[in-house]
Amino acid sequence: MTSLALHRPQMTLISLNIEAIALGAYLVRDAFGGMIRYYTSIYHMNALWYVPDAIAVLCLIQFFVHCILRNRSTLALLVLVQIMLSLVLGYFMLGTVNAAVSSFKMMLPVFVGFCFCDSSLGSYKKLLSVIAVTFYLSVIGVFLTKFYLMPWVGYKYESFGAVREAGRLWWAYGGDDQRLMGFAADNTMAAFFILVSFAITSIRMSTTWCLLLGSIAIYAIKLTTSKTTMIVLVLYLILLVLVRMLPEKSRFPAIRAIALWSYASIFVPFFMIVVASGTAAVPHSTLFSILDRINNSWQKPFIYLTQLMPIGLVTGCGAGCFNYPQQLFSPLAPFWVPVDNFYIGTYLMFGLPFVAFMVMVFRATFGATDVYKLTLIFVVNLFTITVLNYGPASGLLIIALSFSEVFSRRATSARAGDAVPIVMRPPVPSLEGFRPDVPAASGSR
Template sequence: MTISALHRPQMTLISLNIEAIALAVYLIRDAFGGVIRYYTSIYHMNALWYVPDAVALLCLVQFFVHCILRNRSTLALLVLVQIMLSLVLGYFMLGTVNAAVSSFKMMLPVFVGFCFCDSSLGSYRKLLSVIAVTFYLSVIGVFLTKFYLMPWVGYKYESFGAVREAGRLWWAYGGDDQRLMGFAADNTMAAFFILVSFAITSIRMSTTWCLLFGSIAIYAIKLTTSKTTMIVLVLYLILLVFVRMLPEKSRFPAIRTIALWSFASIFVPFFMIVVASGTAAVPHSTLFSIVDRINNSWQKPFIYLTQLMPVGLVTGCGAGCFNYPQQLFSPLASFWVPVDNFYIGTYLMFGLPFAAFMVMVFRATFGATDVYKLTLIFVVNLFTITVLNYGPASGLLIIALSFSEVFSRRTASARAGDTVPIVLRQPMPSLEGFRPDIPAASGSR
């Protein structure tokens, strides 16, 4: 064995710390976005907000080196080229440098998530601890904001020349319940971080813990008034109990099957449009938000796109269009519509290439061996039915992480017949820090 061969695994392990660190700093920044925005602004340390983006730039380099050069993934190369071309197209579509820079920054978390392609999330010991602490603090934050008015509520800050609001206290239609955001910047994201951090943490916890803290999490999400998130968490708990009642050998196949069937949620908005399009939305009613999405959020962007750029129905209109870069930095802001669905919003930006990519993601899921990623696929597919999830950055990062197996050599090996033993309740790994285990099926990694 040569000297270079002896040193290569160690170099790989060191480089793999980057995506875990990036996920951790993104998660901390976004889950506590209201707090961090407020204190970094009043102490004139606004630059700290962009530290995760700087780390994500390193992940962009790692994605190129590992997925394209080392894994020789043609799909990874095509995805990188498509994103870059869409950034250029978005610049010409939106018409300002600020919009282009914002779009580039918006897409960086994708590369962080993709860098997890050949590793299991369960093997990052300290990262899992950060996620667990995020869950507990996010729940506490929602409870605190129910009884105390926090100083960051209603605080306004400037980003790339646009004034944004870190958080605001308001009331949901049809009741006296306040939409509480806890330590996050808004109520939907507070609910999202509770949901995702609970789902990840629950995999290695007992059923008793899951039922106890799951119930607390459901109540906390109820306080945020995020109905979609609460429904997803209830379904997750029911399926978690169901799967753990199965024989040991049947559990992982059941998880993979559930993850695969969750892709059917992609078609839910189109079914709703066919069934309920044109239905009058009654203000202050329970179904107002979903009817508004059916009539406006999911349809109007395509109407506007046919006026602005008809070919965009096939090619997409570029990264940032019908997303917050257009809303905040473009002369086309009057055409902006809140696209409350991840798949619709992403198709608008990337067109048919995104549809082809999702076919590959679905195909790769048949060979996925990471229970964490399969769990996240189920969670994000259902959550994003009514949420775009591009802001804050951690939302898009989690989606990219759950899809990352599409670039993995390990998945290809598993589909070819290799087996990787996985259990629902995994012991904490023995490795220290953010360094992941390297599965045997992942070759030289």
């Protein structure tokens, strides 16, 4: 057992794997959001919806204690201060208390993900079981909604004074395919949970299982009509097979290289804007969705920001701006534009400090040793090209988890120029995921 692992139990109550409990709670709530919203509402148990957020507050405390106090990470302190300042800026920008509260709640999952900084996701055995069950049920849910109209479809509920829709049955442009949402609240998130839960579960499964269940997952995602998600899953399956064909000693370096190269996807929207900006989007055509993003989703927020708050192009306009808190709770709702890209949407809120943070995240990836985090980096980087992924909360949480290595003791030590090696994981970490015959690491969480 490493020295770090020996210290973690001293964190009193919140040392009891609270990050795993929070992730599991968020995942279950959001993957089955349509169903849960419906039944908690009709049985007048709406408060249960916010239980994961309450657990996430404990993770905020744990982030401060573990990353800032124990790891002495200056970056962690700066990130915390930046988020708090952005919440204040967002309050003045959006102009209502409800928008500020919604923005704070929106950012809580970030701290849950960051709390995984010094641990491997593979060591949380019970959590992995929850994720696996989520995958199976999410696929089943999509198939069920193809044949049965679920009671939560079209159901409206109130949240912080805003009326929202738990589920909606509608049709994709260019055909008669229904956009099915399964047990989730919308089709995009149903596809996302299938993608992410499959990617995490597949790491410890045989290649045969991956190909069989992966094919079923691809068809289920096709039913949701989420083209981006389907493309990402197909690419993931191809790369998984190719990596497992490599000699064992070459597999992990290949995984890390794939994760590093996936950051190039950040520049894809800018390339598309240069190439296709101004091209007319024909309604009901195959390219309508991507051309709408190029001409509107990725550009108009910056145009509006120059009118509302020019300095925001550098500082950001605060947490919640050009996100659902602005759409639902702000007088600036007429200026809201759906920003369908995580990196563009986050830059709008946090400005240049977010760019500096991502440079540090990229640098930390070179030293990452957790195959789960590296896998998620690849998945979320490609998925978020056309999705903001701040709602539901699990989407943002998964991104934060994949970036969490930047706050690890290893990364903090490297930035400080400490030459003394800090052993935090087994010498060949997480490679068992690519050798299904190897027993799982000892310990259970």
